Amino acid sequence: MADDSLFQINLVTPERILLTGMASEVILRTGEGDVTFLAGHSPLVGTVQPGVVRVVRPEGDDVRVAVHGGFTQVEQGVPLDADGAGDDTTGSRVTLLVGVAELAEEIDVDRARAALEATEARVAELGGSANRTPAEGEEADPERVEAEAALRRAQVRLEAVDASSATTTA
Amino acid sequence: MAGGQERILRRRIRSIKSTQKITKAMELIAASQIVRAQGRIAAARPYQEGMARIVLETALGDPAAAGRLLGTPEEVTRVLVLGIVADRGLCGGYNTSVFRATERLLATQEAEGIETRLVTVGKKAQGYFRFRGQAVEQSFLGMSERPTFADARDVAAAAVTPFVNGEVDLVVVVSTRFLSAGSQRVEVRQLLPLVDPRNGEQKADHQHEPGSRDIAPHEVDVKQGYTEFEPDAALLLVDLAPRAAETQIFAALLEASASELTSRQRAMAAATENAGELIKKYSRIMNRARQDTITTEIMEIVSGAEALRAGDEGDEAGLVIETTV
Numbered sequence: 001m002a003d004d005s006l007f008q009i010n011l012v013t014p015e016r017i018l019l020t021g022m023a024s025e026v027i028l029r030t031g032e033g034d035v036t037f038l039a040g041h042s043p044l045v046g047t048v049q050p051g052v053v054r055v056v057r058p059e060g061d062d063v064r065v066a067v068h069g070g071f072t073q074v075e076q077g078v079p080l081d082a083d084g085a086g087d088d089t090t091g092s093r094v095t096l097l098v099g100v101a102e103l104a105e106e107i108d109v110d111r112a113r114a115a116l117e118a119t120e121a122r123v124a125e126l127g128g129s130a131n132r133t134p135a136e137g138e139e140a141d142p143e144r145v146e147a148e149a150a151l152r153r154a155q156v157r158l159e160a161v162d163a164s165s166a167t168t169t170a
Numbered sequence: 171m172a173g174g175q176e177r178i179l180r181r182r183i184r185s186i187k188s189t190q191k192i193t194k195a196m197e198l199i200a201a202s203q204i205v206r207a208q209g210r211i212a213a214a215r216p217y218q219e220g221m222a223r224i225v226l227e228t229a230l231g232d233p234a235a236a237g238r239l240l241g242t243p244e245e246v247t248r249v250l251v252l253g254i255v256a257d258r259g260l261c262g263g264y265n266t267s268v269f270r271a272t273e274r275l276l277a278t279q280e281a282e283g284i285e286t287r288l289v290t291v292g293k294k295a296q297g298y299f300r301f302r303g304q305a306v307e308q309s310f311l312g313m314s315e316r317p318t319f320a321d322a323r324d325v326a327a328a329a330v331t332p333f334v335n336g337e338v339d340l341v342v343v344v345s346t347r348f349l350s351a352g353s354q355r356v357e358v359r360q361l362l363p364l365v366d367p368r369n370g371e372q373k374a375d376h377q378h379e380p381g382s383r384d385i386a387p388h389e390v391d392v393k394q395g396y397t398e399f400e401p402d403a404a405l406l407l408v409d410l411a412p413r414a415a416e417t418q419i420f421a422a423l424l425e426a427s428a429s430e431l432t433s434r435q436r437a438m439a440a441a442t443e444n445a446g447e448l449i450k451k452y453s454r455i456m457n458r459a460r461q462d463t464i465t466t467e468i469m470e471i472v473s474g475a476e477a478l479r480a481g482d483e484g485d486e487a488g489l490v491i492e493t494t495v
Contacts, residue, residue: 012216012220014420015210015213031400031401032400042398043397044397045224045227045228045398045400045403046398070413071406073227097220099323
């Protein structure tokens with residue numbers, strides 16, 4: 001029952017548990033770069049950067065989630081009872097805490113595209129760009145920072161959808 | 171005169187009845203919303219627990235870095251108080267008890283020479299403090315009954331940012347905690363610096379959680395020094411503290427909304443019951459008034475007949491008997 005190559009994944013937002021269950025792989029972007037968590041990964045606490053999180057299910061299919069920043073924790077020796085068998089096995093658990101997250105399948109592509117165009121126009125108007133790092137000693141314009149964040153969110157959202165439709169058609 | 175009084179009473183009873191219908195409806199609405207509010211508290215718990223675990227892990231990871239962000243500050247000269255009440259009244263003592271707790275806190279802080287800033291949630295707070303000449307730095311409206319996480323973020327921007335920027339030493343929240351459907355309590359809690367999870371309070375909290383699958387505190391101690399941090403614990407904590415505070419504000423808002431609804435349900439149930447009693451009381455007075463009118467009328471008829479009989483002697487004695495019966 002306890003499969004050593006699997007671990008528990010919980011993707012939690014403040015308002016609900018978005019995704020929970022077993023997984024064999026989780027790929028995400030932390031503050032230090034992209035990482036893949038497999039079962040038995042050593043305990044870790046880190047930040048999650050806005051981007052697409054890919055969760056590979058035991059059956060081999062993936063679930064894609066657009067996340068807009070948060071934290072992740074990997075724990076070992078956590079009691080697992082995901083199959084509901086009531087056995088007291090332990091294993092690893094990956095928790096992702098993200099303020100805002102959307103399952104790729106729940107994203108409305110047309111709306112996301114419209115949002116992207118709108119935010120792009122807004123950012124251009126304020127003279128910023130999505131992946132700009134503020135210049136040294138530059139006064140941060142809160143409006144521009146906000147618009148850039150919105151643009152990044154729109155990009156991430158579309159990225160999640162695109163990647164997800166690519167895998168289903170392939 | 172008597173008939174007039176009856177009409178006035180009937181009108182009053184009708185008015186109380188329609189008020190009763192309104193209070194009854196409000197009671198039922200509140201009751202149905204409580205269930206949803208409780209569901210929202212439960213749905214938000216996994217995130218809070220996850221956040222608490224990460225904070226604990228990080229605090230254990232780098233005890234030295236915890237510094238200003240965890241525990242109780244040694245010297246407090248500037249405090250930000252966040253008061254959470256409702257947008258509407260009609261909920262018994264719910265708002266007033268939070269106001270009282272807030273004012274007591276403000277008074278003690280003033281006595282100690284602590285500089286205080288006040289941020290509030292709820293329309294009632296705005297009116298209350300303005301009337302009393304207490305400056306409110308920022309006031310949030312329209313979120314008390316159904317707070318979303320985005321609302322919590324907005325509040326956090328006002329309550330947490332001054333702490334992050336070093337403008338205040340302490341942030342406290344005055345709000346009503348939803349202990350159970352039957353018990354709510356106004357509490358003053360420290361928001362920032364975060365309550366040090368290593369000093370029991372949060373651990374104790376956790377053990378109360380029925381069915382929670384948290385790892386026991388001693389297991390965490392065993393793991394100490396073994397967890398990796400990306401970036402390192404000190405940097406992580408700087409990112410983490412505002413997010414954790416935001417999470418706690420969200421929890422406080424959710425609990426406050428459930429408490430508000432419970433208070434409203436209770437207040438409206440009492441109002442409905444009172445209305446019922448008033449209706450009973452006025453119906454009695456009205457019935458007596460009506461009875462009085464009837465008695466008076468009979469008396470008038472009887473005495474009229476008496477007078478008639480006295481008028482023409484011996485003429486049809488049976489008449490008196492017929493009218494009185």
